[in-house]
Amino acid sequence: MIALAFAAGFAAQLVKLPPLIGFLAAGFILNAFGFEKSATLDTIANLGVTLLLFTIGLKLDIRTLLRGEVWGAATLHLVGSTLLLAGVLFVLKMAGLALATELGWTAMVLLGFALSFSSTVFAVKVLEDRSELNSLYGRIAIGILVMQDVFAVIFLAASTGKLPSPWALALVLLWPAARLLRLMLDRVGHGDLQVLYGAFLALVVGYSLFEAVGVKGDLGALIVGMMLASHPATSGLAKSLFHLKELFLVGFFLSVGLGALPTVPMVVMALLLLLALPLKSALYHLVLMAFGLRTRSGVLATFSLANYSEFGLIVAAIAAQAGWLSAEWLVVISLALAGSFVLAAPLNAASETLYSRLKGPLAGLQRRTLMAADRPIEIGQVDAVVLGMGSIGSGAYLRLTQAHGLKVLGVDNDPKQLVEHLAAGRHVIEGDAVDSDFWDKLILPGPLKLVLLAMPSHAGNVFALQQLKHRAFAGRIAAIVEYPEEVEVLRGLGADAVFHIRDEAGSAFADDAMAAASPHPG
Numbered sequence: 001m002i003a004l005a006f007a008a009g010f011a012a013q014l015v016k017l018p019p020l021i022g023f024l025a026a027g028f029i030l031n032a033f034g035f036e037k038s039a040t041l042d043t044i045a046n047l048g049v050t051l052l053l054f055t056i057g058l059k060l061d062i063r064t065l066l067r068g069e070v071w072g073a074a075t076l077h078l079v080g081s082t083l084l085l086a087g088v089l090f091v092l093k094m095a096g097l098a099l100a101t102e103l104g105w106t107a108m109v110l111l112g113f114a115l116s117f118s119s120t121v122f123a124v125k126v127l128e129d130r131s132e133l134n135s136l137y138g139r140i141a142i143g144i145l146v147m148q149d150v151f152a153v154i155f156l157a158a159s160t161g162k163l164p165s166p167w168a169l170a171l172v173l174l175w176p177a178a179r180l181l182r183l184m185l186d187r188v189g190h191g192d193l194q195v196l197y198g199a200f201l202a203l204v205v206g207y208s209l210f211e212a213v214g215v216k217g218d219l220g221a222l223i224v225g226m227m228l229a230s231h232p233a234t235s236g237l238a239k240s241l242f243h244l245k246e247l248f249l250v251g252f253f254l255s256v257g258l259g260a261l262p263t264v265p266m267v268v269m270a271l272l273l274l275l276a277l278p279l280k281s282a283l284y285h286l287v288l289m290a291f292g293l294r295t296r297s298g299v300l301a302t303f304s305l306a307n308y309s310e311f312g313l314i315v316a317a318i319a320a321q322a323g324w325l326s327a328e329w330l331v332v333i334s335l336a337l338a339g340s341f342v343l344a345a346p347l348n349a350a351s352e353t354l355y356s357r358l359k360g361p362l363a364g365l366q367r368r369t370l371m372a373a374d375r376p377i378e379i380g381q382v383d384a385v386v387l388g389m390g391s392i393g394s395g396a397y398l399r400l401t402q403a404h405g406l407k408v409l410g411v412d413n414d415p416k417q418l419v420e421h422l423a424a425g426r427h428v429i430e431g432d433a434v435d436s437d438f439w440d441k442l443i444l445p446g447p448l449k450l451v452l453l454a455m456p457s458h459a460g461n462v463f464a465l466q467q468l469k470h471r472a473f474a475g476r477i478a479a480i481v482e483y484p485e486e487v488e489v490l491r492g493l494g495a496d497a498v499f500h501i502r503d504e505a506g507s508a509f510a511d512d513a514m515a516a517a518s519p520h521p522g
Contacts, residue, residue, distance in 0.1 A: 001026075001030060001035070001041075001254060004026045004029060004030060005022070005023050005026045005250050005254060007022075007026075008022030008023065008025045008026040008029070009022035009023055009026070009250075010022070012025075016345055017341055017342060017345060018121060018122060018341055020121070020249075020253050020310060021338040021341055021342070023250050023253035023254060023257075024253050024256060024257050024334050024337075024338055025257070025338075026253075026254060026257065027253060027254040027255065027256055027257015027258050027259075028257040028261060028262060029257075030254065030257065030258055031257055031258050031259075031260070031261050032261060035258060036258065037255050037258045037259070041251050041254065041255055041258070042255060044248050044250075044251030044252075045248070045249075045251040045252035045254075045255045047203070047248040047251075048245060048246075048247075048248030048249035048250070048251055048252045049218060049249070049252060049314055050202055050203060050206070050207050050217065050218055050221045051199075051202055051203075051221070051241060051244060051245035051248060052245055052249060052311075052314075053153065053156075053218050053219075053221045053222040053225070054198070054201065054202035054206060054221040054222065054224065054225040054241070055225065055238045055241055055242070055245060056146070056149045056153075056222060056225065057221070057222040057223065057224065057225020057226040057227075057228075057229065058225045058226075058228060058229055058234040058235075058237060058238045059146065059229065059234070059235075059238065067143065068291065069140055069143075069288075069291040069292075069293070069371060070140060070143035070144060070147060071147055072291060073140070073144055073287045073288055073290075073291055074143070074144040074147030074148060074151075075147070076287045076290075077116070077144070077283055077284055077287045078113075078116050078147075078148065078151055080283050080287070081112070081115075081116035081280050081283055082109060082112040082113045082116045083112065084112070084276075084279055084280065084283065085111070085112035085115045085116060085273075085276060085279075085280065086105075086108040086109050086111070086112035087112075088112075088272075088273075088276045088279070089103060089108045089111055089112065090108055092269075092272060093108075097265070097268070097269065097272075098265040099265050099266065099269050099328060099329070099332065100269070102326070106324065107324060107325055110316075110319050110324055110325060111316070111325070111329065111333075113155070113315065114312040114313070114315045114316040114319070114333060115273065115276075115280070115308055115312055115333070115336070116148075116280070116312070117148050117152065117308070117309035117311050117312035117315070118144075118145060118148065118305040118306075118307055118308070118309050119307050119308065119309040119310055119311070119337075119340075119341070120142075120145045120146075120149070120309070120311065121310060122304075122307050122341060122344065123141055123142065123145060123304045123305060124142070126303075126304045126348045127141070127142070127304060135432065135438075136293075136297055136374055137293070137296075137297040137298075137300050137301040137304075138301075138304075140288070140293070140297075140301055141301045141304050141305055144305065145305075148309070148311070149311060152311055152312075152314070152315050153218075153219060153222050155315060155318070156216060156218055156219055156315075156318065159216070159318050159319070159322055165213045165214040167212075167213040167214075168213040168214060168215050170213070171209075171210070171213065171215070174205075174223075174224070174227065175227070178227040178228070181201065181205070181224075181227065181228060182228060182231050184197065185197070185228065185231055185233050185234075185237065186233065190236060190240070191240075194236070194237060194240045195240045195241060195244065197237075198237050198240060198241045199241070199244070201224050201225075201228070202221045202224065202225070202241075203221070205220075205224050206220040206221035206222075206223070206224040206225070207220055207221050210223075249310075252314070253310075253334075256313065256317070256330055256331070256334050257334070259327050259330055259331065260327050260328055260330070260331045261331075262331055262335060263328075266328060266331050266332050266335065267335060269332045270332050270333075270335035270336040270339060271339070273308075273332070273333075273336040274336055274339045274340060274343065277306065277307070277308070277340055277343070280306075281302055281303075281305070281306040284301070284302045284305050284306070285298050285299065285302040285362075285365070286365070288301055288302065289365045289366060289367065290367075291371060292367050292369060292370045292371035292374065293366075293370070293371060293374050294366060294370060294374050295355075295358075295359050295362050295363060295365070295366045296355055296359065297374055298362075298365075298366075299351070299354070299355045299358055299359070299362065300351055300355065303344070303347055303348050303351045303354070304348060306340075306343075306344050306347060307337075307340040307341055307343075307344040308333070308336050308337045308340040309337070310337060312333065312337075313330070313333050313334055313337055316329060316330055316333050317330060380409070381407065381447060382406075382407045382408060382409045382427070382447075382448060383400075383406040383407045383408065383447065383448065383449050383450065384400050384406050384407075384408045384409070384448070384449060384450040384451070384452065385408070385409045385410075385411060385448065385450075385451050385452070386400075386408060386409070386410045386411065386452045386454055387411050387433045387451065387452065387453050387454060387455055387461075387464055388411070388412060388433070388453070388454035388455035388456065388460075389410040389411070389412035389414075389417055389418070389421060389428060389454075390412075390417070390454065390455075390456060392454045392480060392501065393410065393412070393452070393454035393455075394410075394421070396452050396454055397410050397426065400450075400452075406449075406450075407427075408427065409427050409428070409429065410426060410427065410428035410429075411428070411429055411430075411431045411433060412428065412430065412431070413430065413431065413432035413433075415430060418430055433453075433455060433460060433463070433464040433467075448473075448475050449475045449476065450475055450476050450477075450478065451468060451473065451475060451476075451477050451478075452478050452479070453465060453477065453478070453479035453480065453490075453495070454479075454480055456482075458481060458482065458483075458486050458489075461479050461480070461481075461490065462489065462490065462493065465477060465479065465490060465493045465494065465495055466493060469493065469494050476496045476497070477494065477495050477496050477497075478495065478496060478497040478498070478499070479495045479497075479498050479499070480498075480499050480500075480501050481498060481499070481500055481501065482500075482501050484500060486498075487500065
C-alpha cells in the first residue's frame with residue numbers, strides 16, 4: 001500500500017497535480033488487485049481527519065471570519081451552490097441516470113452541500129506558487145475556505161444523531177484549562193516535543209475526551225484547536241503537525257479507493273458533475289462582486305476556488321457512514337474531485353492571461369463603489385517611499401526625514417508595526433510589496449525621487465524592483481541584501497545602489513561606539 005501510494009502520488013506530482021489524486025488512484029488499483037480495507041487503515045484515516053480538524057482550529061481567527069466579505073460571501077455561496085448543485089442532480093434524476101434515480105431530496109441536498117466546498121489544499125498551493133497568500137483576494141479566498149470548514153464542522157456535530165452524556169457539561173471546564181494548555185505550549189519549545197504535544201492535544205484532550213462523554217471526537221479536536229488559536233506559537237505547532245497530518249490523510253484517500261471500484265455509470269456521473277463546475281465558479285464571482293471587489297480580485301479568487309474539495313469528500317464519507325448516501329457516491333465525488341484538480345491546474349497557471357481577456361466582458365459586474373481595501377492606493381505628494389518598516393526601514397525613514405528633510409512614506413504589511421509607527425506620528429500605510437494587487441492599485445506620484453527596498457526577504461525586494469521597472473519608475477532605487485551574492489542580482493535588475501546589511505550595521509556600530517568612547521567636554 002505504501003509503495004503504490006508513493007508511486008502514484010509521485011506520478012501525479014510529476015504532471016503538476018496534487019499527490020492526493022495519485023493516492024485516490026492507488027486505492028482503486030489496490031481494490032482491483034483484491035485488497036480490502038482493514039481496521040488499521042481505518043484508524044490511520046481517522047487520525048488524519050482528526051489532525052486535519054485540529055490544525056484547522058489552530059487557524060480559526062474569529063476576527064477574520066467576522067468580516068462581511070468573508071462570512072457573507074461564504075454563506076451566500078454555500079446556500080446558493082448547495083441549491084444549484086442539488087437542482088443539477090434533480091435534473092439528472094429526471095433524465096433517468098442510473099445513480100441519480102435512487103436519490104431522494106435529502107440525499108440531493110447532502111450531495112449539493114458536499115460539492116459546494118472548494119479545496120483548501122489546492123487553493124493554498126496556487127496562492128503560494130504565485131506568492132499571493134497575503135494579497136487581498138488570497139486572504140478572502142482562504143477566509144471563505146475556513147468558513148466552509150466551519151459549516152462542515154457544524155454538519156459533523158449534527159451527524160451523530162444521538163444525545164451526549166450528561167458528563168458532556170463538564171467540557172466547559174476546558175475553557176479555564178486552556179490557559180494551562182497555552183502555558184505548556186510556551187514551555188515545550190520546538191522539535192519532536194512540540195509534535196508530540198500537538199498530537200496529545202488533538203487525540204487525547206480533543207478526540208478521546210469528547211468521545212468519552214458522547215460528543216464526536218473530530219469536533220473535540222477542532223474545538224481544542226480553536227481554544228489555542230490566539231497563541232503566537234500555534235503557527236509553529238501547525239507546521240510541526242503538517243507532515244504527520246498529511247501522512248495519515250494518505251490512509252483516508254486510500255480507504256476511499258478501497259471502498260468501491262469505479263463503474264461506467266460512476267465515471268459518467270463524475271463527468272457530468274465536472275460540467276456543473278463552471279456554474280459553481282460563476283456563482284463565486286457574482287457573490288464576490290456583490291461585496292465590492294475589483295474585477296481582477298474577483299476573477300483570481302474565483303479561479304483559486306474553482307474545484308471540488310477533499311473536505312467535501314470527508315463530509316460525504318460521514319453521510320455514507322450514517323446511511324444517508326450509498327458508498328458509490330464516495331467514488332463519484334472522488335473522481336469529480338480529481339477531475340476538478342486536473343482542470344483547475346492549467347486554469348490557474350494562465351489566470352493573468354485569462355483575466356486580461358475577461359476584464360472587458362466582466363467589467364459591468366464591478367460595483368461603482370469598491371470596498372475600501374480594494375480601492376486604488378494614492379500615496380500623495382512624497383519625496384521617498386520605504387518598503388519594509390522593520391528596524392532597518394524605520395532607521396532609514398527617520399534618517400531621510402530628520403537629516404535630509406524629505407517627505408517620506410513607509411509601507412509595511414504588519415498591522416502591529418504600523419500601529420507603533422502611527423502612534424509615533426509617522427506617515428505609513430499598510431501594503432504588501434510582494435503582492436501584485438498592491439502594485440496593480442498603486443498610483444505613484446510624479447515628484448517621487450527615491451524608493452528604498454528594506455524588506456527582510458530578498459525575493460520580496462526582487463519582486464518589488466521588477467514591479468517598479470515594469471512601471472517605468474524614473475527615480476532612484478536603493479536596496480538592502482543579507483548575503484553578498486544577492487548584490488549583483490539586484491544591480492542586474494536595475495537597482496541604483498545596493499547595500500549589505502552586515503557592512504552597514506558594522507559601520508553604524510563602529511561610528512556609535514567611537515562617539516560613545518570620545519571624552520566629553522569638561
